[in-house]
Amino acid sequence: MSQSRRNESIPEATVPRLSQYLRKLQQLQARGAETVSSRQLADAVGTNPAQIRKDLSYFGEFGTRGVGYDVNLLVGELRKQLGLDRSWNVIIIGSGKLGTALALYRGFEKQGFNLVGMFDTDERVIGRDRGAGPVLSIDELESFIEANDVHIAIITTPAEAAQPLIDRVVAAGVPSVLNFAPIRASAGEPVILRQVDLSTELMTLSFYLDKD
Amino acid sequence: MSQSRRNESIPEATVPRLSQYLRKLQQLQARGAETVSSRQLADAVGTNPAQIRKDLSYFGEFGTRGVGYDVNLLVGELRKQLGLDRSWNVIIIGSGKLGTALALYRGFEKQGFNLVGMFDTDERVIGRDRGAGPVLSIDELESFIEANDVHIAIITTPAEAAQPLIDRVVAAGVPSVLNFAPIRASAGEPVILRQVDLSTELMTLSFYLDKD
């Protein structure tokens, strides 16, 4: 839906799995493991070995037959493929509890996501530190984006505010958006948009609960 | 992966879409719309009409040829199919910023998700109100679950704490878990498990950003 060029052929379903492989591999790396087989990794992330070999094969041949994969090498390769061998500038729009929770979760700074700014409309929080330096007024959104090469905007506002703000960040040139507001957001074609939706998750659980 | 019986045949991909149809339909309902065609609904949620008709057809025939769907009727039908014609008891484990954000988001109470308790290990927050009445000690987890018929446990703890707590709620009989901790959690077969993962979302964005 949102790829291009060289990776025309990588299944969309593969991409999120790569990040899970990476997480597990980094754990193995921290424990000093040097080698891992597709079976071991599959058991650890809950899939099957063929899935892993197929996913990796879209990018090249990284394993050694009879042995498995070199953990360090594969970590490096996955980081490169996932675009983690550089840094990305992230802003959070909405400095409520959720925005603050995400800002304080410093786990992703390690992977190269650089939280450069946080925005809100509420006069009372502007200027305060919610985990990303002083919260800025939404009035400064466009000028800040212009000046700071923002790659990712995370939306954590109430539902009503979300779509107009997405339109604004997109118009200002931000190429990707992660939306936590409970709406089905939309954005023009070249923009990469992902949505995280609590009520959809809960309803999906209740659908299956109801069937037992 | 986690269905049974009657619904053996409903694609997993259909279920989250039903919740999006429902949200749009409830908006239409609020605006007084009486009828909607698959094309209108498809445009509104960003899919195509055949998808909607196919999704609905798994549950029955709710439309009128030449006319479309009765909005009220379809809202009722979707709520029933999604298990929203009853209420579900939810607990949140972890009363940090994220847990509190979810507790304060009262949007889902309207849909029948009933937040009955919130748990933490930190002595300093136990007893305080974080949006769901007094925060309880994690020591009371099993007895609370026993006494309160808990259907859904939402995990918002740090990574290290998550898997053992999931094991505990599952052992105590909670049939479904929504995990926000950044781990690939696992749970035995009859349990319904869904995961929301910020770092996977960010990495998926950066994968596609990198290709432009």
Added chain:
DNA sequence: ACCTGTGAAGCATTTCACAGCT
């Protein structure tokens, strides 16, 4: 004229199964 419901076609993803390397 318009719109649903649905077989069948088309497309995407997963899994199998085995040749080939260490």
Added chain:
DNA sequence: AGCTGTGAAATGCTTCACAGGT
């Protein structure tokens, strides 16, 4: 003997296209 890489088969999902009803 063990494990990767990959065509091919199997499965799952989406879209087409049209018969049938209003």
